[in-house]
Amino acid sequence: MLYAELLVSIINLSASQHSLLSTMVQTGHAVAVAFALNIAAGAATILGGMVVFNKRLVYLANPLSLAVALSISTGVMLFISLAEIFGESVDSLSQGIKTDDMSEDTAVGHGWLAAACCTAIGIGLIYLIDVVVKMISPEHDHTEIDNLENLQESMAFHDSKENQTIGTPVVELESQLSPNTNTGMYFKMDDTAKKNLQRMGLLSALAIGIHNVPEGIATYAGSIQNSSVGFSLAFGIGLHNIPEGIAVAAPIYFATGSRWRGIMWCVISAVAEPLGGVIAWLAIGDGMDHVSEGILFGLVCGIMVCICVKELLPTAFRFAGDKAHLVAMGIFFGMFIMITTFALNIAAGFATVLGGMVIFHKSLVHLANPVSLAVALSISAGVMLFISLVEIYGESVHLLTEGLKTEDMSEETATGHGWLGATACFAVGIFLIYGIDIIVHKISPEHEMTEIDNLEGIRESMEQFDHSKNNDIPSLDLETQTPNATPYVKMDPQAKQALQRMGVLSALAIGIHNLPEGIATYVGAIQNSSVGFSLAVGIGLHNIPEGIAVAAPIYFATGSRWRGIMWCAISAGAEPLGGVIAWLAIGDGMDPVSEGILFGIVCGIMVCICVKELIPTAYKFAKGKTHIVAFGMFTGMFIMVSSLTLFGYAGV
Incomplete structure (x- = not known):
């Protein structure tokens, strides 16, 4: 009898160890996927910086293309934040707050109230980060579109100089040219001008890096909840990281004449995305109770919605100029992408x-x-x-x-x-x-x-x-x-x-x-x-x-x-x-x-x-x-x- 009880105990212990090991393996895979999505989203910043390598890439990354990219990103992120993440926050908080003597309706009401508060905190967090960003880099708001247009004008000027048959000496874009947007004339920069332009690029990289940290947290948290949510967030964040890469690489390229130095700062800026994932991983650890999970999802929802409404939409409209309908169509398209089954039909067609x-x-x-x-x-x-x-x-x-x-x-x-x-x-x-x-x-x-x-x-x-x-x-x-x-x-x-x-x-x-x-x-x-x-x-x-x-x-x-x-x-x-x-x-x-x-x-x-x-x-x-x-x-x-x-x- 004693041996039988001992044998049953050993079997139960083995089963529990196997279950624990299985859970650890599954958790490990989820973490790996979450970090992979973080890295992919951050890499889009480097992709944006690549425009300095070829004039065709510069013309491909024109303001209208970027307006469409940003508006699709907005549609994707708004839809996934409000349709998936906010609902998940309400559910988790309702389950966590509910007690035995509390009615279902009261628990749901508490869940909605708490989720709304967490979303508001997420929005406030982005505004706080923006205060820090403005202190570091006051020019940050105007870098993407200005740098893109300056880069296009410089490349066009360089090409026109090359094509002229007159013996005019061509000024080398790599190390000497800087566009003056007020006069439209090009001149050699002195050391002070070079230094200021380089400073603008470096500060943009730091500012964008600070912005990328909460985005990395959001992508990681979304991916841990559901890999498809994480993928959608990574896709949306990646799309809007492309113009940010231009904002970093272009001024450094103009100031130093080095394309690779511009890309290096894009990489530094992009690293903040997986760094946010690491912060989220350390915070979440082996798991969270329902209340903590609900709070995190509410914060993530607020962060994503604020980035969309405060940054992506205004920038998209600015890129689009008088073609505002492109932004609306891009947003609808981004939302429609999230309706997976029909989106796959449309993509194949x-x-x-x-x-x-x-x-x-x-x-x-x-x-x-x-x-x-x-x-x-x-x-x-x-x-x-x-x-x-x-x-x-x-x-x-x-x-x-x-x-x-x-x-x-x-x-x-x-x-x-x-x-x-x-x-x-x-x-x-x-x-x-x-x-x-x-x-x-x-x-x-x-x-x-x-x-x-x-x-x-x-x-x-x-x-x-x-x-x-x-x-x-x-x-x-x-x-x-x-x-x-x-x-x-x-x-x-x-x-x-x-x-x-x-x-x-x-x-x-x-x-x-x-x-x-x-x-x-x-x-x-x-x-x-x-x-x-x-x-x-x-x-x-x-x-x-x-x-x-x-x-x-x-x-x-x-x-x-x-x-x-x-x-x-x-x-x-x-x-x-x-x-x-x-x-x-x-x-x-x-x-x-x-x-x-x-x-x-x-x-x-x-x-x-x-x-x-x-x-x-x-x-x-x-x-x-x-x-x-x-x-x-x-x-x-x-x-x-x-x-x-x-x-x-x-x-x-």
Whole structure:
């Protein structure tokens, strides 16, 4: 009897140790993810500082682009702070404050009051930090946009000097030029001016670093609560850190002539983000009670909302100038990004528009060469095959087994029924794609040949156009020419009509194809956000060449780039439409059998698209370089293994 009791005690002790070890491992992974997100958000400051390295980066980081980035950041952070973090603060405080003799309503009221107070303290904390920042760097408010515009003007001036044929000596931007914004004239700086400009950059770095500490605390706390909340905060904070990097790097670059010194101070400023994470980690320790957790979330909510309303929004409006509607649209877009399932549909569909963008510039055409697209399609195939067969098919078998099992049925029989049902649904998904293909071929018989032909047509046209310009040959306007003839001639109305019809029919055909892909992405995201994200990446990659197939013929037929993009957008709209259809079908939820059937069909759709369309098209683009396709597929699969492993550790 004594031995039996001793044995039970040992077993219980081992179980408790195992449970403790498991909890420690899970906590360790959550901490690692939280710190990784902190580092990523801080690194965006360095990304902003990189604009001093290349004039193209300077023009890419124009005020309107940064206005959009800041407004999207505002939308993301406002939504996640008010919709998630504040609610979590109220719940935690209500649970922590409630006593046995207190009613539920009173506890909830106390929770709301306490959460509101903590949010107010968070707002006050940012105002207090701002007082410190203004003492350190009074110029901080005006650095981002001024430095960006000065950098653009300096680069433009430097280029114009280089292009002049007169023997005017070029003043080297690296070490001598400083823009005078009042006169618009450029002059060599004396040592005092250099010193003042360098001081402004260093103080901006310190001021931004002080600001980054509470942001790091917020990202860490949000990530510990929920990794998706942490990711959203890191994304929002990262977007608004980009112009701050410009504020640090530009003046140091102008003062010292050293790009790397500017980047070094960006790094110092960025380190404050993970430092905030360390402070939060030390404060939280191994965990907190409900009240402490609620207080922390309330403070985080106040910090984030204050940063949005007090800093991001005014700066975004300042960058936008008279185009204030861009800020409103950016905020709505940022909020919409947070509605994950439909956002994934829209992101995947938008890749079609991205493909159509190649008609806007020859650099994009050369970037979207057949080999690049072969790599994109093969990675897409690897991603979609892996996620479909490893995750979605297994989920279909599991759900059908669970749904079909009865009390008098053995486990083996139920599992057999599950495999049989999943396989049948898998076959239905494959036949569904073949059925859609019959419709597509009736609508647009040329559909299979459009991507690579249109891509090569644009490349040849742009090269011919450039060649004729460089050799002073009177060239006909590319906007109204066909790429198929070697001597470039204007098309007659019938040829234009046929080419335009091909583009429009391609748009409709691709739109029909996008419907089941939209359904698949939505269903995957509902099951697991990591699965939905993976499918969206895979589908998005292969939508790029489809965008070329739509935009190119319409561009050559009508001379209008925007009309080509419009049809890309119509085609892309089918992706979220598929998500809406899936949402209406699923409603508030399904029983395991219905869910298993849906996952089986989705798996069949995805595998059929990979095997029947993506892989053959990738080989066609590769033009004999078959190893590219193989490596691309293995890369796609490896990306999925890595992602699912990380998502598993993070608990997503």
